Amino acid sequence: EVQLVESGGGLVQPGRSLKLSCTASGFTFGDYTMNWARQAPGKGLEWVGFIRSKAYSGTTEYAASVKGRFTISRDDSKSIAYLQMNSLKSEDTAVYFCTRVVDTTLVDFDYWGQGTLVTVSS
Amino acid sequence: DIQMTQSPSSLSASVGDRVTITCRASQTISSSLNWYQQKPGRAPQLLIFAASSLQSGVPSRFSGSESGTDFTLTISSLQPEDFATYYCQHKGTFGQGTKVEVK
Numbered sequence: 001e002v003q004l005v006e007s008g009g010g011l012v013q014p015g016r017s018l019k020l021s022c023t024a025s026g027f028t029f030g031d032y033t034m035n036w037a038r039q040a041p042g043k044g045l046e047w048v049g050f051i052r053s054k055a056y057s058g059t060t061e062y063a064a065s066v067k068g069r070f071t072i073s074r075d076d077s078k079s080i081a082y083l084q085m086n087s088l089k090s091e092d093t094a095v096y097f098c099t100r101v102v103d104t105t106l107v108d109f110d111y112w113g114q115g116t117l118v119t120v121s122s
Numbered sequence: 123d124i125q126m127t128q129s130p131s132s133l134s135a136s137v138g139d140r141v142t143i144t145c146r147a148s149q150t151i152s153s154s155l156n157w158y159q160q161k162p163g164r165a166p167q168l169l170i171f172a173a174s175s176l177q178s179g180v181p182s183r184f185s186g187s188e189s190g191t192d193f194t195l196t197i198s199s200l201q202p203e204d205f206a207t208y209y210c211q212h213k214g215t216f217g218q219g220t221k222v223e224v225k
Binding site for chain 2: 045107
């Protein structure tokens with residue numbers, strides 16, 4: 001059974017950093033592009049970024065709203081994807097979801113984690 | 123950047139109704155359009171990928187179609203468990219969402 005479990009969320013002050021983890025199981029992690037999306041309280045879904053599999057050079061793509069502040073990485077030996085968030089702003093407050101990408105061209109998300117809440121506030 | 127305009131933002135319907143939700147792309151995107159269902163407090167679930175392909179395990183009352191830059195999600199006969207919010211998605215862009223409520 002495919003499972004994605006996010007961790008690392010919490011309360012953080014503006015300008016500080018936080019690192020989220022997504023621990024995967026039930027599939028060959030290294031074969032898949034892994035993605036992060038978020039949802040602010042009461043709002044819609046927003047794409048954050050993804051990291052391609054090593055077969056596609058392990059390159060990353062980011063939304064304009066987080067580019068230069070957020071970094072996605074992966075450790076295939078541990079089946080974990082990471083989201084390093086720096087210079088956090090109040091508008092980064094959201095539930096952050098880790099998702100698996102089925103097709104790197106189509107960018108469809110077939111499995112989602114339960115999400116972890118990040119609150120940016122002083 | 124490609125914009126995705128989803129409509130309506132909400133709708134009221136009854137069990138057994140046929141429901142349609144539309145997503146319009148600002149330019150041609152071929153069939154690169156996915157649909158998700160999200161229930162309160164839960165993660166989204168993939169319903170339709172590549173505009174019209176039904177994800178495994180999703181009931182056949184859900185279907186997707188495309189006409190040019192317009193994409194449609196149809197629920198042929200709304201069931202109680204279908205009251206939820208639906209999102210379209212093209213690569214790094216989600217639609218604004220459509221909340222399907224009880225009439």
